[in-house]
Amino acid sequence: MYQENEVKDMVRAALSELLAAQGAAAVSPSRPGQAAGRGSATAVEEGFVPDVTAVSTKDEFHVPDPANREGYLAMKRSTVGRIGVWRAGPRYNTWSMLHFRADHATAQDAVFTDVPDEFVASQGFVAGQSLCTSKDEFLTRPDLGRQLDEETKAKFARELPKGAKVTIMVADGLSSAAMVNIPDIVPAIKQGLKGYGIDVGPIPYVKYGRVGSMDEVGQITGSDVVCLLIGERPGLATGESMSAYLAYQPNPDRPESWRTVVSNIYAGGTAPAEAGAHVATIIKKILDERVSGVDLSL
């Protein structure tokens, strides 16, 4: 551990040096908030401003003269919470403000960017869509995001096997960036299920889909378990987090409490491959006990 701390210190030192070398003293982590270039409104300088997100919030520390620097940093390493950001009067300092806005922009991008059709095709998904016809409608009409459009219903009925033990499905939900987990979590779930002697058929994909869309897929396929992998509403920590929702014989009449969820799946949370292996175990348990959600004791 000591060695790891030393490495962290070295990285931190190297980053500050790099930022300083780029003429970034004005916004360097150690002395933020010193206004630069005031009074030269028209002068345009060459070069780049440093990337505020290059340093993780866990390693960024602005408190001047802390009583216990190492203790504070150890606490920061245990959370993505923005502690130790310091202030200028009652306000954030410039660096913290920029970092906050950069992270917020990442979250916005995750919500507003569409998952490329090429990605859906490359994964061999059976592509469909909810009743929403645009991102704006998806965000303002959750009810429509839970239902499939007629064409999709027909396509799913045609192309998906009936009465399968397990159907894995995917929806963009509130983060298209979360699709980055798909190539690692899907094969892990399949591998785990294969170990239990369960094969999985084609994977339906619902564009502009909400969690409730799994109920209609359950109704159409009559599968014993539907496992929905969906992008989570992003926060300031990451835009890539994904959830797996699982239900036994789901249909639109089931209550929300019928769903079992595994959340926080991304590289910085539960690694997608390991999460997939865990999800496979839960699916097996749901199949064995024929219940899900709060009735399932994990």
Place this chain on the structure above:
Amino acid sequence: MKQDVILSVGIDIGTSTTQVVFSQLTIQDMSSGFSVPRFEIVDKQIVYRSGIHTTPLLSPTRIDMDAVRRLVDGEYASAGVDKHSIHTGAVVITGETARKENANEVVHRLSDLAGDFVVAAAGPELEAVIAGRGAGADKFSKEHSTTVANYDVGGGTSNLALFDRGRLVTATCLDIGGRLVRVEAGRVAYVAPKIAELCQSEGIALKVGDRADVAVLKRVCQAMTRLLEMSLGLAPKSAFYPRIRTEQDKDVVLPAIPARISFSGGVADHIYSDACDSDPFRWGDIGVLLGQAIRESAAINAIAKFAPVETIRATVVGAGTHIAEISGSTIEYDAALLPLKNLPILKLNPADEASPTAMRRAIGEKLEWYALDGEVQPVAIAFRGPRSPSFKQVQELASAIVGGAASLVGRGLPLVTVSENDIAKVLGQAIRGAMPGQRGFVCIDAVGVEAGDYVDIGEPAAGGRVLPVVVKTLLFR
């Protein structure tokens, strides 16, 4: 199951005393319930403390195994504990007792008698760590975000463990203890060889048969205390200092003087209290005088004290409550293979882990180190493992392990992997797919081990989610 309670036993056979404790360890899922489970040991309650018995010896060099056994059996009976209900725990043999001729035999026979899954452990550093944890030094350093040194001053050795914010930084051991000079009927009855050397280098005249003179023996204890000060970085190390280290070739230098210090072990009670000062030879040794000398050390008193939660029982409490760990909560295993005991660790280094090819080769080569008469023996393959690996990486890892361990698997031995990073479940499922036939395996994670360690993996707890794990050393130096 969200919570489970397991019973743990600790048995310490020390230089002067032998003790037993039973404790209940509560395991609970600390995750939100909306993410993968994360079981932790959340509570440790000592439910039974034995009396403090004098360690039975047959001769100065042999432990009285039968007497130890009767003593332990008696404590199980008075605690009302059936040995089959013991889930985990440790038998430790500490101080000078670890150097008796039959120490190895005693500790192993006792670990078999104490319960199905009780480990034997020894080694001066491990002792220091166990005592430090039993004294609560690690917890205090974590809760107060500081450094705490715990010195366990016993009959035969003094074990120093330094913790920084809950983590062990370093540990060392000196051959200093309260029972290294014994007094009978007002005369010196025994002087340990190293203490005789110390007296000689200090110009103190002391030999067996002398009248037990408090002033002379106090000077011996002050010389011992100065050595303790040196180990703490409070004084420059003398030419004699290396002689008093238990492991002579291993010098430990503390990175800084600790912010707090605590004392445990039998002598600690005489450091914290002067109640026995008027009766210096009440234990027939120099324990009281040594405590007094440490209490009066100006250099040690300059460090803020921390009151340990245990003193004379620190080691046995540490053995009973702080040796057992639990594995990560997403793991994969064949329950029929458990428990597994005394598996030597085959540790892969970072170069071995650099690529699947290197890993496969390293496992194959290192397995041969553990072969007896050309036959591979059971081992646990330990490595760090990638953090958040891709699915492809996991497949490569699994096939490297299965390929590298072909000689192990071919003999029908269980394939056991211990990784530090959280990958065991997907790795286990990949191994199941990659292994020929219905061979057994156990994949656990969140456990750190080093080459030279041994690992015991217990029967499942918390509804099968976690496995109790004990990492230990069986080295008798």
